[in-house]
Amino acid sequence: MAWDDIGGKGRSGRPEMPDLEELFSQFRRRLGISKIPWVTILGVAVLLIWLASGIYIVAPAELGVVQRFGRYIRTTTSGPHYHLPYPIEKVTKPKVTQVRRLEVGFRTIALVPTARYQHLPNEALMLTRDENIIDIQFIVQYNLKDPVKYLFNVFNVTKAVKGAAEASMREVIGKTNIDDALTIGKFKIQQDTKKLLQRILDNYEMGVNIVAVQLQDVHPPQQVAQAFKDVASAREDRERAINNAQGYRNDILPKAKGEAARIINEAEAYKEAVLKKAEGETSHFLQVLKEYRSAKDITRQRLFLETMEEILPSMNKIIIEGAPSSNLLQLLPLGEWGGEKGGRP
Numbered sequence: 001m002a003w004d005d006i007g008g009k010g011r012s013g014r015p016e017m018p019d020l021e022e023l024f025s026q027f028r029r030r031l032g033i034s035k036i037p038w039v040t041i042l043g044v045a046v047l048l049i050w051l052a053s054g055i056y057i058v059a060p061a062e063l064g065v066v067q068r069f070g071r072y073i074r075t076t077t078s079g080p081h082y083h084l085p086y087p088i089e090k091v092t093k094p095k096v097t098q099v100r101r102l103e104v105g106f107r108t109i110a111l112v113p114t115a116r117y118q119h120l121p122n123e124a125l126m127l128t129r130d131e132n133i134i135d136i137q138f139i140v141q142y143n144l145k146d147p148v149k150y151l152f153n154v155f156n157v158t159k160a161v162k163g164a165a166e167a168s169m170r171e172v173i174g175k176t177n178i179d180d181a182l183t184i185g186k187f188k189i190q191q192d193t194k195k196l197l198q199r200i201l202d203n204y205e206m207g208v209n210i211v212a213v214q215l216q217d218v219h220p221p222q223q224v225a226q227a228f229k230d231v232a233s234a235r236e237d238r239e240r241a242i243n244n245a246q247g248y249r250n251d252i253l254p255k256a257k258g259e260a261a262r263i264i265n266e267a268e269a270y271k272e273a274v275l276k277k278a279e280g281e282t283s284h285f286l287q288v289l290k291e292y293r294s295a296k297d298i299t300r301q302r303l304f305l306e307t308m309e310e311i312l313p314s315m316n317k318i319i320i321e322g323a324p325s326s327n328l329l330q331l332l333p334l335g336e337w338g339g340e341k342g343g344r345p
Contacts, residue, residue: 054085062093063147072148092151096144099211102162104169105137106216125221126170132178136218138190140165140197141211149207157206164204165213168197178220182228186215 057080058064064076068089076091083089105124109116124135142161144150154160172192176185194213201208220228292299 050085054083054089056081056083056091056093058093059095061095061097063096065092065094065147065151066090067092072152075148094144094147094150096147099141099143100158102140102142102158102165103137104140104162104166105135123166126173128173128178128181129175130177133221133224134173134178134181134218135221136169136173136181137216138165138169138193139214139216141214142208143211144207145209146207149205151207153205153207157208160204160206161201161208164200165193165197168193168200169213171196181218182220186218190215 056064058076058078060078062078064081066073066076066083066089068084073089083091105120107118107120109118119137121135124137126134126136128134140161150157172189173181176189181189190213194210197213198210201210288299288303
């Protein structure tokens with residue numbers, strides 16, 4: 001059945017809109033249901049379309065949360081499903097694997113052609129444990145771990161997470177010195193803030209899982225930034241001086257220890273030599289004493305001869321042949337005693 005056959009042509013030669021009643025009449029005749037009113041057929045068609053509107057598909061990254069007259073009924077996983085058509089039931093499909101991002105202390109205005117950000121001091125300025133003000137900008141990444149709690153327990157999840165993140169960071173910074181926050185303590189701040197924030201959100205039963213807390217920029221306020229730079233420079237000078245002193249210490253101490261060990265070893269060797277010599281002399285003296293007591297005259301004579309053997313080689317000697325002359329004064333080295341050099345060798 002063509003459209004022209006039903007409606008015919010008007011004066012302009014264009015097809016006219018068919019009469020609905022005539023259209024349904026022909027449709028009923030062809031189906032053999034000419035006795036059923038067209039309004040009933042139209043109602044059945046609308047009913048079928050309404051019932052078919054309950055078919056829905058959940059994507060792999062989603063979960064389907066079904067509500068009946070506003071009350072939670074069930075959760076469906078990925079794939080095709082059916083729920084009673086609106087307004088009896090409705091389905092919400094939150095993306096549970098999507099990582100959402102929150103910015104605290106700043107806002108991204110544009111990323112292209114160049115990145116531009118807006119600084120928010122009322123969020124970024126925080127007080128440290130040593131009563132210094134610090135400017136902190138950070139982001140929070142989170143996803144959903146319970147879509148039912150996420151949808152029904154909190155009215156504005158984004159605002160609640162942002163407020164809890166700011167409060168958690170302020171508490172952690174309030175327990176941290178400014179030096180640690182500016183230097184070596186950033187990783188610990190991130191981890192402590194993440195744990196505290198997760199605990200707060202679990203207490204609120206938000207159904208949110210914190211993926212990461214990342215510090216973007218940490219610096220002193222602009223009004224005192226130069227003073228902090230001066231302090232940092234002084235601290236670097238101090239560290240450099242300490243490193244130089246430690247290097248000198250590491251260089252001089254081994255040398256001093258080696259010299260001390262050498263002196264101690266020499267002293268120990270000298271001590272042993274002196275002791276051995278003294279012991280030998282003592283042993284020799286005791287042996288001589290024993291011989292002396294057994295034969296005093298012989299021992300005395302032997303000691304005299306041994307002493308002369310030691311003394312005479314180093315002395316000037318005069319040997320006189322024959323009987324000694326009575327006038328021996330001329331042989332004495334009197335000139336040497338009077339300060340003049342003379343005498344005979």
